[in-house]
Amino acid sequence: MKLFRFSSPATFYPLAGKLIPLFWVLTALALAIGFYWGFFETPDRLGGTNPQKEYYRIIFIHVPAAWMSMWLYLMLAVWSAIGLVFNTRLSFMMAQATAPTGALFTFVALYTGSFWGHPSWGTWWDWDPRLTSELILFFLYVGYIALHSAIDDPRRGDKASALLAIVGLVMLPLIFWSINCPDPNQCAALHQRSGLSQMEGNILFAMLTMTFGLWMYSFAATLTRLRSLILEREGDSAWARDLLERER
């Protein structure tokens, strides 16, 4: 089947190599436009029911990073599940390549949230549901990476950590609902409600452009890591040896 042609490491390796430069270019473009728009085309202060000063510009990095942290976790769990069902080597390697970048963005979301929280709430940290659930997501990423590296046989490590990734999937709806609360009456204790519809167009544009930039960055970084993992794990096969002979 044609779909499965690129599911072999030997065919995917050169394909990824061709795509990576494209993703870097898109990353640079989107982050430059997003940064410019976020700082020069948006108001300095926000009025309305939730007044904020210049520090609100942290959201242009915070919200995209938080979205990516959840999206990459979903990818991690999906590749893990595909790997467990079809027993395909490349899917497990995809999952393994996604985890460090996902952990990075979760960490970015956490401390940029702190940098925003201090001027606006007056505290760096609060055990409020969304901060706590994002912190647990960070621990899940770290747990996945640690478990995988603790098992010497990579194939066994793949399967054990894949299970952990799938079980941890339960956190995603919890994070989502702790931010976008389904019942406003129950969320009175939360610090703030968020909603795309109430947002000004320029702010939304900057946020979405930055999100696109970080997304392209994730593609570039995970594919680069994936190529290294493929070489590390399949380096002894004939195609990898051919490739190394040619590149030398």
Added chain:
Amino acid sequence: MSEFLSQGGYGAYVWGAYGLTLILLLGEVLQLRRQRRTIFARLSRMIRLRPRRERGDPA
């Protein structure tokens, strides 16, 4: 320019958040490069050490 940098007095928060993110992303890129170089070096050493007749044999 200094107005842009001060961000209404919140420059430390804003640039702290952006700066640390930039450092972390650059750090990941450097780490990826180093990882790739290490693996290449190890694999080409393995190939050099392999006896000549074995080279190019199907695995």
